[in-house]
Amino acid sequence: xxxxxxxxxxxxxxxxxxxxxxxxxxxxxxxxxxxxxxxxxxxxxxxxxxxxxxxxxxxxxxxxxxxxxxxxxxxxxxxxxxxxxxxxxxxxxxxxxxxxxxxxxxxxxxxxxxxxxxxxxxxxxxxxxxxxxxxxxxxxxxxxxxxxxxxxxxxxxxxxxxxxxxxxxxxxxxxxxxxxxxxxxxxxxxxxxxxxxxxxxxxxxxxxxxxxxxxxxxxxxxxxxxxxxxxxxxxxxxxxxxxxxxxxxxxxxxxxxxxxxxxxxxxxxxxxxxxxxxxxxxxxxxxxxxxxxxxxxxxxxxxxxxxxxxxxxxxxxxxxxxxxxxxxxxxxxxxxxxxxxxxxxxxxxxxxxxxxxxxxxxxxxxxxxxxxxxxxxxxxxxxxxxxxxxxxxxxxxxxxxxxxxxxxxxxxxxxxxxxxxxxxxxxxxxxxxxxxxxxxxxxxxxxxxxxxxxxxxxxxxxxxxxxxxxxxxxxxxxxxxxxxxxxx
Ligand code: TRP
Numbered sequence: 001x002x003x004x005x006x007x008x009x010x011x012x013x014x015x016x017x018x019x020x021x022x023x024x025x026x027x028x029x030x031x032x033x034x035x036x037x038x039x040x041x042x043x044x045x046x047x048x049x050x051x052x053x054x055x056x057x058x059x060x061x062x063x064x065x066x067x068x069x070x071x072x073x074x075x076x077x078x079x080x081x082x083x084x085x086x087x088x089x090x091x092x093x094x095x096x097x098x099x100x101x102x103x104x105x106x107x108x109x110x111x112x113x114x115x116x117x118x119x120x121x122x123x124x125x126x127x128x129x130x131x132x133x134x135x136x137x138x139x140x141x142x143x144x145x146x147x148x149x150x151x152x153x154x155x156x157x158x159x160x161x162x163x164x165x166x167x168x169x170x171x172x173x174x175x176x177x178x179x180x181x182x183x184x185x186x187x188x189x190x191x192x193x194x195x196x197x198x199x200x201x202x203x204x205x206x207x208x209x210x211x212x213x214x215x216x217x218x219x220x221x222x223x224x225x226x227x228x229x230x231x232x233x234x235x236x237x238x239x240x241x242x243x244x245x246x247x248x249x250x251x252x253x254x255x256x257x258x259x260x261x262x263x264x265x266x267x268x269x270x271x272x273x274x275x276x277x278x279x280x281x282x283x284x285x286x287x288x289x290x291x292x293x294x295x296x297x298x299x300x301x302x303x304x305x306x307x308x309x310x311x312x313x314x315x316x317x318x319x320x321x322x323x324x325x326x327x328x329x330x331x332x333x334x335x336x337x338x339x340x341x342x343x344x345x346x347x348x349x350x351x352x353x354x355x356x357x358x359x360x361x362x363x364x365x366x367x368x369x370x371x372x373x374x375x376x377x378x379x380x381x382x383x384x385x386x387x388x389x390x391x392x393x394x395x396x397x398x399x400x401x402x403x404x405x406x407x408x409x410x411x412x413x414x415x416x417x418x419x420x421x422x423x424x425x426x427x428x429x430x431x432x433x434x435x436x437x438x439x440x441x442x443x444x445x446x447x448x449x450x451x452x453x454x455x456x457x458x459x460x461x462x463x464x465x466x467x468x469x470x471x472x473x474x475x476x477x478x479x480x481x482x483x484x485x486x487x488x
Contacts, residue, residue, distance in 0.1 A: 044282035046210070048290050050274050050360075051096075051265075053209040055295040056216065057357030058144055059263040061350050062325050064299040065306045067255055069318040072247025073239040077303075079253055083260035084292055087471055090463045091266050091429050092288045093449070094436040098126075099275025100284070101448045105367030106130050106269030109276065117441055126431045130269030131365045133424040135384065137268070138361040139391035140416050142193070145354035146185030147326055148347050150175060155343035160334035165316065168331045172323065176399040186392050189351075193358040194385035197366055198378050212356050219349040220298065223305040223342070230336050231308025239311070239318065240303050257475050258421050263295055265357070267425035267432070269364040276367075284449055285456060298353075305346075309336070325350070362388070408484075422479035426472050433468040437461065 068076055102109020107127035114123045154160070160168060175181060196208045227233060261267050278287070306324070309332040310316045316328045333343035362384055369380035398405070398412035407415055436445060451457030 044279060044287050047274060047278045047282065048287055048294075049209040049213045050277075051271060051287075051291045052294045053213050053356030054265040054270050054274065054360030055263060055291060055357070056213075056298045057263075057353045058141060058148075058350070059259065059357075060295065060299040061302045061353055062144065062148075062322070063259065064263065065303050066321055066324040067259060068240065068303060069307075069324060070321055071249075071252040071255065072244060073318075074241055074243040075245045075248040076252050076256060077240055077300075078243050079248065080256040080260060081296065083257050084264070084296055086463060087257065087429075087468055088260040088264045088266065089288060089292050090460055090468055091261070091433055091472075092264055092271060092292065093284055093460060094432050094464060095266060095269075095271045096275035096278065096284050096288055097445065097448050098432065098436065099272035100278050100280070101444065102272075103276050105276070105371050106272040106364045107368040108371055109272065113440065117439075117444075119439060123431065123435055123439070126428055126435065127269060127364075127368075129424055129428045129431075130267070130272070131368060133268045133420050133428065134270065134361045134364055135388050136391065136416055136424070137420050138193075138358055138388040140395040140413055141354065141358055141361065142189045142388065143182060143186045143392050143395045143413075145189045145351060145358065146182060146187075147175065148350040148354060149189055150181065150185045151326065151330070151347040152344055152351065155330070155333065155340055155347060158340055160330040160343065161340060163331055163334045165327070165331050168327045168334075169323075171330075172327045179396055179400055182396045182399070183393075186396065187389065189354070189358070190385055190389045190392075192355055193362065194381045196355075196359050197362055198381045208359065209356055212352050216298075216349060216352050216356075219345055219352075220301050220305060223346060223349070224301060226338075226342055227305045227308040230312065231332075232311035233304070233308045235311040236304055236307035239307055240300070254475050254478055257471065258426065258479075261425045261429055262421050263299065264292060265360055267427070267429035268361070269428075270360040273364040273367055274360065285454075285460070309333070312336075418479070418482075422482070423476065426476045426479065430469060430472045430476060433464050433472065437465040437468070 064080075068080075098113065099106065099109060102113050104112060105127075107124070107130075110124050110127035111121075113119075114121060154171070159171060163171070199207075227236075265271055275284075278284070306329060307318065310318055310324070310328055313332050313335060316331060318324070320328050329346075330343060333339035333346070336342075362381070365384050366377065366380045369375040369383070370377060373380075375383070394402075394412040395416060398414070402412055405411070410418060445461075446452065446457065449457060449460075451461075
């Protein structure tokens, strides 16, 4: 695969020809001097695949089904869809736009955009917070992805053949209690992740997502067919799509909101970093809508693959929580004809989805070390992979030795999860919405989004200005309140 070296230059010529006002041209030409050789993906489809690879992950296959189960199904799904539409998509457009405009790693892109517009250096924190959040998320994400890896051979060996819920629980508890095993699988996952990123954006990322994403879709389709034939498909559809608002609480709404950020990989610079590689001519709006639709489709497909199996077996609780995937589902697999092979396929699928997401968690930090600290891609990866891997010990130990050790009611893992999904991601998302909606020169925003003749542009800007900040602000405030309010 080749890459295009001249896209920023072309953008400047295009801009000069249109005779825009000075600050805009300076903004672009400054970017040109910095980023002469920044690679761009050949087509917007590679961006779509990469961004979808980032978005589709444990958040869709593990987290979405279990939080939907915990929050009573249908009404939660509806709120989640609204959050994707009203918050996720507008913020994602803003984030991709920042990335393409800044055309560097998120840290330097923000530095550039703020400096050029004469804004306060405070806004650089959008880049910094992202790098920190990415490494923290990767530290626990790799542990949970390690569970999925661990289940692949277990399914193959027939561990769950005819197992009841109790045996399945015992197996899962034994896995969590075994530090060395957890560490082994987490390390394997980390090596896979670092391996792809070390091969570079074009060769590693581009090729990986081209193969992985279609494969993932095929596997999910196969699961759906199986669930349709063997499971309680109608029951699952009723659970997911019958909107029973009595089950909905204020907390569910907040959870849906937080999850819409997590599932679209927003608020961390991942999407910004990928935006930097997006061809200048591609429409950001259309591309983002495609990614969000694919992500939502995968979450719903995962739900329709998992719940029919859960409902076909009495005694499995749809509200089992994080264990739904690892305790309840294997029981169902073990009880159905052909279930073990399917189970193996399923956990391979989960691992692949997690893998292509993990890549995006580390890429912003890697890009920054290369640009600003003179690292090469390989050494940057090794260093960052090592940091996330070491921080992951905390999560591993929080399931065994440190299980009783809590801070404000959180285990180490709980604290990391909460710190990122309820504090850091919304915080950065809030900054992005305010920065793009209110602070950044509107001419630059409009130009990058080709908003001159667009009907949707004014609507997008309105939502970004008036809906996103207060809504995200509430999530953040309640998150902070939950952290510091006295427990109980
Ligand atoms: N979106 C991924 C998932 O649903 C996780 C993820 C990847 C992520 N990159 C991210 C979450 C950046 C937040 C920020 O599993």
